[in-house]
Amino acid sequence: MSSAIFSRWMASQKPRAHTIRRAPAFYRNLEEALDVRRKDHGLYTLIKNTWAEGATLDFCSNDSLSFGASGRLRQAFEEELARNPGAQLGAGGSRLMDGNYDYIEAVEQEIAEYHGVEAALIVGSGCDGNYAIFEGIPRPGDAIVFDDLVHASIMDGISRSLASTKVSFAHNDVDAFREALISVWDSQPLIRQAKKCVLIVVESFYSMEGDMSPLKELVQTAKEIFPGGNAQFIIDEAHSMGVVGDRGLGFVHALGLDSEIAIKTHTFSKAFGSIGGVILGSHTVKNALVNFSRSTVFTAAPAFHQVAAIRAGYALMPQTQTTVGRDNIQHLVKRLFTKITAHPIWEEATARNIISIPVSEDWEERDFQTQLVPLWTRERWGHWLTFHLDARKYSAFPVTFPVVPKGNARLRIVIHADHSEEEVDGLVAAICEWAEEMVAIEMGAAGRKVPWAARQVYALAEES
Known part of the structure; x- marks a missing residue:
């Protein structure tokens, strides 16, 4: 079944523009653009996952606390619905028009109290x-300094901002960050005089790197260069939400830095296994967002069922079962690092640039790990590793350009709260089995250039 899914994906990578030469230019031009992606097997397609119905074990979804897979969130959600039988499904309009309602205001207040913000x-x-x-937040004359691997939505948001200066710095490089701040200090007199602000933007956990800020x-560093307090931090906690910190409060809380951060965003489509997000900050920040953000003004308010699912997720966060799950994630990530780097093939496979896990190199020095292992x-x-893991009943997907730079392909593993030691050990064995085959191919000892699982997928693609 899984091989058939991947074979359909392979078939979709075949060039198509030449087959519609008589079609209107509108369609030809689109297919020519898509063929550029197809050339490198980079065309995205909508395929079903293989783990939802039990065909494979899920090591790829963002359901890291297993709220979705365990059914815990659904149960809590249904209980929340039962407590609100007369709720209207749609909000009816923008928060600024007739789309605001008591329930969403109550849940926002509960969330603010949970996180200890205004x-x-x-x-x-x-x-x-x-x-x-x-x-909504940057004002004319402000500067934005950001890590160059922040999420695409942050990049897009920055491009829409009123900030006069936008400076990136090399990923997680504190020296490069210092240089970026000094360049802003030197070039912007109003910022130097603390009349305008520097907004510093980073993520807590970087999902494609598996590392943390x-x-x-x-x-x-920011305090040293801007002692006037006009350098403020904006942190995207999408992937740390629920996974680290007391009661799952996230990376900033785990580091004891809550008082140093002006704005935090948390996302409910990751560890919560739901949908939506929340922006945390002061009353001033919220008022600015409501007044100046087009994304807030010109859209309908989140509907009741979405907010109910968020409330249900927060009800699960402080439970003992969730705490045990968080601890299990930490245990299993460390086990994965230990097992895979101790495997006899690992050193050679890494030396040959066949496979590596950069975040495994210094894991013992960290207080905690991310659940993300690229x-x-x-x-x-x-793609070949994906095919192999799928054949061994493990689900994980490759990440290629344009999500990551060309030449930096990877496959991302996500450890979940309900995974077991045996499941992680099995995943490690399957990865190393593929590495052994690739080393043999590299050495010319396998008698072929394409690994067996990939050949099966390619053969099915030719038949379709």
Whole structure:
């Protein structure tokens, strides 16, 4: 079944523009653009996952707390619906018109209290939250300094902002960050005089790298260069929400830096297994978003059922079962690192640039781990590893350009709260089995250039 799904994906990578030469230019031009992606097997297609019905084990979804897979969120959601039998499904309009309602205001207040902040604003998604922040918060004359690997929605939001200066710095490089701040200090007199602001934008956990921001060092550096307090941090906690910190409060809380951060965004489509997002900050921040953000003004308010699912997720957050799950994620990530780096093939496979896990190199020095483990490999080989893992009943998907830069292909593993040691050990064995085959192919000892699982998928694609 899974091979058939991947074979259909392979078939979709065949060039198509030449087959519609008599079609209107509108369609020909689109297919020519799509053929550029197809050339490198980079065309995205809508395929079904293989784990939802039990064909494979889920090591790819963002359901890291297993709220979705376990059924816990659905049960809590249904209980919340039962407590509100007369609720209207749609909001009816924008929050600024007739779409505001008592229930969403009550849940926002509960969320603010849970996180220990003044105010919370629920939005349709994490992306919507990032758009809203950068449309509404930066003022003319402000500067934005951001890590160059922040999420695409942050990049898009920054492009819409009123900030006069926008400076990126090399990923997680504190020295490069310092240089970026100094360049802003030197070039912007109003910022130097503390009349305008520097907004510093980073993520807590970077999902495609599997690493975390050196936030303590960044905060200290910003204080040194801007002692007037006009350097403020905006943190995207999409992937740390629920996974670390007391009661799952996230990365900032785990580091004890809540008082240093002006704005945090949390996303409910990751660990919560739901949908939506929330922006946390002061009453001033919330008022600015409501007044200045087009993404807030010109859209309908989140509907009752979405807000109910968010409330249900928060009800699960402090439960003992959730705490045990968080601890299990930490245990299993460490086990994965230990097992895979101790495997006899690992050193050679890494030396040959067949596969590597950069975040495994210093994991013992970290207080905690992310649940995100990217396996770096060569272009297209991520697809081959995906095929192999699928054949061994493990689901994980490759990440290629344009999500990551060309030449930086990888396959991302996500560890979940309900995974077991045996399941992680089995995944490690399957990865190393593929690495052994690729080493043999590299050495010319396998008698073929394409691994067996990929050959099966390619053969089915030719038949379709």
